[in-house]
Amino acid sequence: MSSWETLACILGMALITFVCRSLFLLPREEVGMPRWLREGLRYAPLAALTAVVTPDILMTDGELIDTWKDARVFGAAAGIAWYFWRGSILGTMAVGTGTLMLLRVTLGW
Amino acid sequence: MWRGRCYEVTASPPAGPDRLTPPTLRQQFTALARDPLFREGLRDYAPVCLGIAVWGTVAGVAMTKAGLDTGLAILMSLLVFAGSAQLATVPLIVGGASIWVVWATTLCINLRFVVFSAQWRPYLAGVPLRQRILMSFFSGDTMFVLFMRRFPEPQPGPGQIAYFSGAAVINWLTWQSFSILGIVLGEAVPTRWGFAFAGTMALTALTCALLKDRSTWIAAAVAAAAAVWTYTLPLKLNIMVAITAAVATGVVLHRAAALRGMR
Numbered sequence: 001m002s003s004w005e006t007l008a009c010i011l012g013m014a015l016i017t018f019v020c021r022s023l024f025l026l027p028r029e030e031v032g033m034p035r036w037l038r039e040g041l042r043y044a045p046l047a048a049l050t051a052v053v054t055p056d057i058l059m060t061d062g063e064l065i066d067t068w069k070d071a072r073v074f075g076a077a078a079g080i081a082w083y084f085w086r087g088s089i090l091g092t093m094a095v096g097t098g099t100l101m102l103l104r105v106t107l108g109w
Numbered sequence: 110m111w112r113g114r115c116y117e118v119t120a121s122p123p124a125g126p127d128r129l130t131p132p133t134l135r136q137q138f139t140a141l142a143r144d145p146l147f148r149e150g151l152r153d154y155a156p157v158c159l160g161i162a163v164w165g166t167v168a169g170v171a172m173t174k175a176g177l178d179t180g181l182a183i184l185m186s187l188l189v190f191a192g193s194a195q196l197a198t199v200p201l202i203v204g205g206a207s208i209w210v211v212w213a214t215t216l217c218i219n220l221r222f223v224v225f226s227a228q229w230r231p232y233l234a235g236v237p238l239r240q241r242i243l244m245s246f247f248s249g250d251t252m253f254v255l256f257m258r259r260f261p262e263p264q265p266g267p268g269q270i271a272y273f274s275g276a277a278v279i280n281w282l283t284w285q286s287f288s289i290l291g292i293v294l295g296e297a298v299p300t301r302w303g304f305a306f307a308g309t310m311a312l313t314a315l316t317c318a319l320l321k322d323r324s325t326w327i328a329a330a331v332a333a334a335a336a337v338w339t340y341t342l343p344l345k346l347n348i349m350v351a352i353t354a355a356v357a358t359g360v361v362l363h364r365a366a367a368l369r370g371m372r
Contacts, residue, residue: 001202006181009208013198013215014188020219022245024227026238033227036360041220043328043359044352046319048217049312050332051351052197055340056309062340072306079310080317089314090160093167096310097303104301 071109075100146268150275153259157251161280162287164311168192169291170298171308176203179292186288190281191249193315194218196308206345217352225253231263232256236270244270247277324366328359 001009024031057076058065065073079096082088103109132140141147172182177199189195194215201211229248233241255276260269298304320326332355339347 001205001208003178003181005208006178006202007184009202009211010181010185010188012208012212013185013194014190016212016215017189017191017194017219017222018246020216020222021226021248022242023223025229025233025241025245030230030234037223039360039363040356041224042363043325043356044217044220046316046325046329047332047352047355047359048214048348049193049197049316049319050329050355051336051348052201052214053309053312053316054333054336055347056200057313058337059340064337072309075306076310076313079313083314083317089311089318090163092314092317093163093307093310096313097307100303100306104303 069107069109071100071103071107074103141271141274144268144271146271147275149259150255150272150277151279152275153255153272154251154276154279157255158279158283161251161283164192165284165287166291167304167307167311168196169288169293170295170304171196171291172199173292173295174298174300174305175199179296182292182295183289186285186292189215190246190284191215191219192284192288193312196312201345201348204345206348210345210348213352214348221250222248225250228253228257228263232260232265232269235265240270244273244277247273247281249280252276252280324359324362327362328355331355331358 024033057072060070075096078099079092082095083092169182169186172185172195173179177185182199185195185199197218198211198214201214225248226245229244233244236244252273256269256273259272260266295304316329320329332351335354336347336351339350341347342350
């Protein structure tokens with residue numbers, strides 16, 4: 001993207017975020033939420049986050065990693081384990097990143 | 110008698126012909142700052158600030174490390190004001206995604222706010238439109254959680270707007286200052302410190318928070334497999350393929366489960 005296109009992109013993102021936050025708050029009349037929207041809402045954020053995160057953890061240069069000696073995999077596994085144990089987002093960030101750093105520094109992965 | 114004053118400040122009646130001079134912006138602000146509910150909002154939000162500060166710094170550094178221009182990153186932080194959407198889309202923007210893929214991803218990640226907006230409605234439907242627009246901009250995840258905890262009954266009540274304002278001010282200032290700090294310091298932080306990975310882990314934790322039952326786990330697995338499988342598509346279209354496949358799978362599983370439940 002060029003700088004101008006990035007600028008347009010950011011303005012669009014701001015608008016989209018605002019519309020999402022205000023959608024059912026601004027109309028004068030009460031608006032019911034249609035069923036398809038309610039069901040889609042259940043899965044869309046999960047799907048988008050998973051689609052963005054997975055390649056960041058499991059791929060290098062567009063290829064699925066072919067070695068288990070990858071610090072990211074262990075970092076992510078430790079972070080996810082921490083999340084399901086303690087339920088803390090900050091803890092997940094600390095444990096996952098800490099594990100990654102430890103493996104990189106000690107084993108050079 | 111803070112109740113009366115509070116209403117005066119937060120929802121001043123429209124200026125009629127017989128109304129005296131409306132309070133100046135400065136007077137309104139001073140009155141708001143003295144409002145006990147405004148202070149309560151500030152106080153309740155304070156413990157959340159540590160998390161917001163860390164999250165803002167990580168998001169800021171990760172945005173710079175992904176390769177976004179400093180000025181544009183600051184603009185994004187100020188205007189979009191949605192950490193997870195920013196963290197998720199910056200690598201897409203830098204990685205040559207189509208603008209439509211970036212917007213669609215933003216929309217999907219922010220769809221949770223649509224649900225929140227419906228839940229804000231019983232409290233704020235009577236507030237003047239201009240104020241509702243302003244409040245929508247500030248109503249992020251933590252604002253929602255705190256407000257609903259403080260006012261569990263879904264109905265309008267005195268002091269709600271003052272409380273909201275208190276929490277919104279401290280939330281906005283904390284997030285923006287640490288996010289901009291992260292963006293500016295991003296250049297100086299070595300890549301090997303793993304800040305970008307801290308961003309990935311933050312998104313991973315948010316993902317885990319959404320895994321609630323069998324159909325969400327399966328939908329997530331479909332999204333993960335599809336995103337990796339179609340990675341070579343141009344413009345990061347793999348994200349769209351993954352979202353479509355996962356939402357379709359989720360909805361089908363959900364309906365199938367509902368049908369089984371009815372029998």
